[in-house]
Amino acid sequence: MTQHVSDPLPEPAEAGGGVRSVKSAERTIAVLEYLSSADHALSLREVTTGLCLPRASAYALLATLVNTGWIETDDAGRYRIGLRALRAGASYVEHDDVVKRAQTVMNELNIELGETIHLARLDGAEIVYLATNISRHSLAVISRPGRRLPSWATGLGKAILAGRPWDEVDQLLPETLEPRTVHTFTDRAALRTELEEIRRRGHAIDEQESTIGLRCFAVALDFASPPNEALSCSVPVVRLDADHEEAIVTALLRARTRIIR
Known part of the structure; x- marks a missing residue:
């Protein structure tokens, strides 16, 4: 059934008394934190190995984050934190x-x-x-x-x-x-x-x-x-x-x- 804009949003599913986590969101955050803690740009293999992610899932996440400006790639195709992440961090400090x-x-x-x-x-x-x-x-x-x-x-x-x-x-x-x-x-x-x-x-x-x-x-x-x-x-x-x-x-x-x- 189609949900109208005026309809209330459904309650998130719960497990163990808490709100169910979203795996894709958790993985996205893990990638951002992993890259931000690294002292050099990381390859796809380093990201998949370090975070124990399937290669296809890691590549899709990285591509999405590159397209949205949260991470960047260098000439060798390695990944590092991007300008949008810098802006978010700077905003945290400023406020x-x-x-x-x-x-x-x-x-x-x-x-x-x-x-x-x-x-x-x-x-x-x-x-x-x-x-x-x-x-x-x-x-x-x-x-x-x-x-x-x-x-x-x-x-x-x-x-x-x-x-x-x-x-x-x-x-x-x-x-x-x-x-x-x-x-x-x-x-x-x-x-x-x-x-x-x-x-x-x-x-x-x-x-x-x-x-x-x-x-x-x-x-x-x-x-x-x-x-x-x-x-x-x-x-x-x-x-x-x-x-x-x-x-x-x-x-x-x-x-x-x-x-x-």
Whole structure:
């Protein structure tokens, strides 16, 4: 029977007490997330293997996403994220309340310290960069908005995790804490001690745990309890001394108060 425009839409089918998922939509999202997390353009084979998709289904999805501008292809026929995805991500950041509240303070902090300032949010066991103000120095730290890193390997992530009970942190993190450098915490007991120290100290320090040659200082932004966002300042170790470190921590704590207000 033909359904008229004025007819109410049928209720989605339910399974297990929830709304039934749409497989094609799930696959589309999986492809977009897989491409956005890759550090290079991927071939059809890499996409099908990485996502365990049938070749025909993967090709049809990729072709549709190319035609609609969500992904692009290079001269070798490999796939990468496209301009429409960039526009969607940029729109998210532009309309995010925390980013809008923090941006002016981040700009001032960047000028005052001359170093790179980051704002990030916890997403699962990872942190996602929302905004970055790059250092004026030629030797500068750059992390693009949307970049994801393990929470346990960053000052930003540890500052956020420190605001949670250990049982919650333990469930949040993966079974194996993969290292990014030789300094990354991979032992749960050691990480728990580190988070307790962060709570006592009031700020987190990334001791080259994410990137060799880079030290990062971070404070959680207590918009919610527990916090979901953090602010940080990243500095190459060759440019860091005790006075600069003290100035950074003092400025971050002052900036946190201003942003939360």
